[in-house]
Amino acid sequence: MPKAKVTFEDIGVTITVPAGTRLIEVSERVGAAITYGCREGECGTCLTQVVSGGEHLADPSVLEDQVLKDMFAPRGHRLACQAQVLDGDVVVKPA
Amino acid sequence: MSTSPAPAARIQPGRAVEIADGVHWVGVLDPALRSFDIVLSTANGTTYNSYVVRGEKGVAVIDTVKEAFAPEFFKRLESVCSYDEITTIVINHLEPDHSGALPELMKRAPQAHVYLSSRAPMMFKALLKSTDVTPSAFTLVKTGSSLDLGGRTLAFYQTPFLHWPDTQCTYVPELALLFSGDVFGCHFCDNRLFNDKVGDFRFSFEYYYAHIMRPFRQHVLTGLELLEPLELQLIAPAHGPVLRQNPRHYVQRYRELAEGRLDDQVVGEKTLLIFYISAYGATRRMAEAIAQGAEEEEGVRVSLYDLEVGDVSPFIDLIETADGIAIGSPTINGDATKPVWDLLSSLHTIHVRGKLGAAFGSFGWSGEAVAMMEDRLKGLRLHLPFDGLRLKLVPTEEELAQCQELGRKLARHLTTPPDALFAEAA
Numbered sequence: 001m002p003k004a005k006v007t008f009e010d011i012g013v014t015i016t017v018p019a020g021t022r023l024i025e026v027s028e029r030v031g032a033a034i035t036y037g038c039r040e041g042e043c044g045t046c047l048t049q050v051v052s053g054g055e056h057l058a059d060p061s062v063l064e065d066q067v068l069k070d071m072f073a074p075r076g077h078r079l080a081c082q083a084q085v086l087d088g089d090v091v092v093k094p095a
Numbered sequence: 096m097s098t099s100p101a102p103a104a105r106i107q108p109g110r111a112v113e114i115a116d117g118v119h120w121v122g123v124l125d126p127a128l129r130s131f132d133i134v135l136s137t138a139n140g141t142t143y144n145s146y147v148v149r150g151e152k153g154v155a156v157i158d159t160v161k162e163a164f165a166p167e168f169f170k171r172l173e174s175v176c177s178y179d180e181i182t183t184i185v186i187n188h189l190e191p192d193h194s195g196a197l198p199e200l201m202k203r204a205p206q207a208h209v210y211l212s213s214r215a216p217m218m219f220k221a222l223l224k225s226t227d228v229t230p231s232a233f234t235l236v237k238t239g240s241s242l243d244l245g246g247r248t249l250a251f252y253q254t255p256f257l258h259w260p261d262t263q264c265t266y267v268p269e270l271a272l273l274f275s276g277d278v279f280g281c282h283f284c285d286n287r288l289f290n291d292k293v294g295d296f297r298f299s300f301e302y303y304y305a306h307i308m309r310p311f312r313q314h315v316l317t318g319l320e321l322l323e324p325l326e327l328q329l330i331a332p333a334h335g336p337v338l339r340q341n342p343r344h345y346v347q348r349y350r351e352l353a354e355g356r357l358d359d360q361v362v363g364e365k366t367l368l369i370f371y372i373s374a375y376g377a378t379r380r381m382a383e384a385i386a387q388g389a390e391e392e393e394g395v396r397v398s399l400y401d402l403e404v405g406d407v408s409p410f411i412d413l414i415e416t417a418d419g420i421a422i423g424s425p426t427i428n429g430d431a432t433k434p435v436w437d438l439l440s441s442l443h444t445i446h447v448r449g450k451l452g453a454a455f456g457s458f459g460w461s462g463e464a465v466a467m468m469e470d471r472l473k474g475l476r477l478h479l480p481f482d483g484l485r486l487k488l489v490p491t492e493e494e495l496a497q498c499q500e501l502g503r504k505l506a507r508h509l510t511t512p513p514d515a516l517f518a519e520a521a
Contacts, residue, residue, distance in 0.1 A: 028449040
């Protein structure tokens with residue numbers, strides 16, 4: 001199974017995870033400061049800045065895209081509860 | 096002849112109170128409130144604090160009040176400015192007790208530009224959807240953003256999750272004045288307004304922190320990193336007294352409250368807390384066996400507690416800094432026991448998400464308690480990688496060995512690096 005490396009810039013931790021893992025699952029396990037609410041892509045609480053490697057995340061769904069628009073989220077931001085890592089290196093931090 | 100000191104000035108109806116040069120309090124008092132947001136008791140009410148900052152180029156209103164108090168707020172606001180002078184509205188936090196009068200203020204001062212945290216737009220839209228006000232001119236700000244009112248700067252500091260995603264503080268550097276929103280606030284109503292004049296509000300300050308800020312302890316520490324370097328002559332929170340005497344004391348107190356209690360005691364080890372209650376000793380024996388198994392793992396500090404002692408509050412403190420918890424209850428009349436629910440219903444005041452969790456218990460008839468406790472732990476977003484253990488009546492040696500194995504698995508999970516856990520899951 002493909003693997004990806006996710007780095008949480010706020011706590012300086014890098015972790016290798018299987019493809020398909022959502023950012024919030026990784027964040028929760030390593031104790032990064034990404035706080036979530038509904039965990040279903042609706043409330044926008046887990047807005048996360050993708051510092052680099054955004055191309056290694058699965059594209060946002062229509063729902064996530066709409067929430068990001070409603071939040072006026074700047075480019076390079078994703079909802080951690082929705083964004084799944086695919087491969088390569090991804091660096092993120094709380095928005 | 097000695098003279099009595101002048102009585103402390105009191106807030107007068109319809110009159111603003113100057114708190115700094117060109118800055119007025121225009122909030123309202125709610126002395127009759129006894130319960131805030133259903134879950135907080137307020138021994139003597141609260142205040143909804145709003146402020147006006149007058150610069151050479153404009154006038155800013157910082158926060159508003161709960162909708163029911165809007166008429167009093169507007170009367171007080173009108174005592175220091177006219178609506179057409181208002182150039183700026185800053186909302187540090189969009190919860191209804193601070194934004195209730197915002198739609199009406201936007202109608203009365205349509206030229207005013209609204210400044211919100213960059214995390215606030217969805218809430219702003221939701222706030223206005225039931226009104227006839229459309230969110231026209233607003234700007235999203237974050238740490239580093241500022242605006243010039245002419246001799247008075249408003250500098251923004253984003254403090255997410257203190258205690259909503261949108262919360263921010265607004266700082267006036269010329270006056271070393273921090274409009275801190277809910278941070279450093281408390282539910283305490285006293286019409287002498289200033290912290291050096293009001294009655295003793297220490298319990299309210301601590302109570303407010305414990306219920307509003309404590310669930311976001313890590314975010315409090317992050318926010319303090321941002322606010323501690325500021326020079327502070329005055330802290331003007333959104334609830335309770337204006338802090339003009341020794342304002343830094345309150346910042347220091349937040350740091351003391353937010354820093355972990357056990358962190359200094361259990362350095363480099365993981366902590367597993369096992370709670371149980373037992374009618375005939377069977378669930379207790381399960382708890383002891385789980386503890387015994389867990390203790391075999393190096394690097395895990397295991398503690399065992401009987402919930403029958405009653406008061407769960409000391410356990411809340413322990414759970415806050417623990418890495419994992421296991422809870423055991425017998426099933427009585429198809430349910431877990433009350434002391435267990437007392438504990439589980441008190442965990443919303445601390446951060447428990449992502450901690451390791453497990454449930455266990457002995458039963459006589461049907462044994463629903465374990466699944467019910469697991470549902471609650473999952474609802475609180477604890478991580479439950481192992482099925483709970485439910486055993487009928489008195490555990491056998493073989494069953495106690497299963498308990499020990501659960502203890503070992505829990506402890507091993509705590510000491511396994513996250514990479515390896517993901518690899519196992521894959």
